[in-house]
Amino acid sequence: MNKPEQQIIHPYISQIFGTPDELSRHTAPLYLQLQRKIREAVENDVLKPGDVVPAEREIASVMGVSRVTVRRAIDDLVEEGILTQRQGAGTFVADRVEQPLNYLKSFSEIMRERSKKPGSRWLDRSVGMPHEDELRALKLKPEDEVVRFYRLRLADDKPMALETATIPRRFLDNPFEVTSSLYDALTVNGIRPVKALQRLRAISIDEKRAKLLEIPEDSAVLYIERLGLLEDGVPVEFTRSYFPGDAYDFVAEIRSVTHVSQMLDQPPSD
The missing domain is CATH 3.40.1410.10 (Chorismate lyase-like)
Structure with missing residues (x-):
């Protein structure tokens, strides 16, 4: 009998966001939780200036949330100046x-x-x-x-x-x-x-x-x-x-x- 296939969480994403279970244990809106995780990763040098942020679709897939939720979290951080977006290249930690x-x-x-x-x-x-x-x-x-x-x-x-x-x-x-x-x-x-x-x-x-x-x-x-x-x-x-x-x-x-x-x-x- 084949064992059920286990979901493998990308280590880069898990280092930033933890596990999907961690998000579900909190009552705050999901986009705010994602924002907090990214902000903490930047503050703790897990993500450094110039580092690329995982793609929206990858975060959404691994963390079990919608791309709309991920996009809202990232857009707000871009507005704050913590992240920056380069057309055709992706989202990066701002070099401040x-x-x-x-x-x-x-x-x-x-x-x-x-x-x-x-x-x-x-x-x-x-x-x-x-x-x-x-x-x-x-x-x-x-x-x-x-x-x-x-x-x-x-x-x-x-x-x-x-x-x-x-x-x-x-x-x-x-x-x-x-x-x-x-x-x-x-x-x-x-x-x-x-x-x-x-x-x-x-x-x-x-x-x-x-x-x-x-x-x-x-x-x-x-x-x-x-x-x-x-x-x-x-x-x-x-x-x-x-x-x-x-x-x-x-x-x-x-x-x-x-x-x-x-x-x-x-x-x-x-």
Whole structure:
């Protein structure tokens, strides 16, 4: 008499999701359970940045759920930026860059710290009159000229950000002085910002910018305006950047008001 054929669970999937019985023991919706399993696999380095995620049909077959359920779980994680989808290639763990918000560093510095090769694809370098938002941010007069830099920022040749930087021309006369890092050029001229104000908001990307960043139109991106200041508060740099949501984790250290007050109340040390 032949023994009943046993289902063999693919070890890669079982390492991420466990067994079908584990899903059935919980009352949470199946798609949320799958999401949690994938998220934990990413957090615990079972799935690493750049790893391919098992195909929807394979997960559905092995775990005994519908492809609709699997697709919903994956789509939500793509929306969160944990996973990324490449047309014709599949679903992958997003290769994210952690960017601190409480330290003023250039794009090139951040990429080098993460062992990535920074680069730029220049879209425009020009001298012109300031636009209304540049007038306000940089506290310029209408007749003051500015230098603009419009470029696609790359890490290991992969698009990571779309950036427009504006500098008052009195600080940097020739836009072609900047060949790679803007902050390096400003440092040479003795005007590197030492502090900055940043404003962040999530927006949907338009078709033109989406093509440059190689992401789908209407994808969620993080739009950041940064105003770089000298020690005396004089604005020297106004940068507007678009960051794909699946490429970055923005991190900031936050302290309670009570903690800050206690630090301020401490007597100075001898």
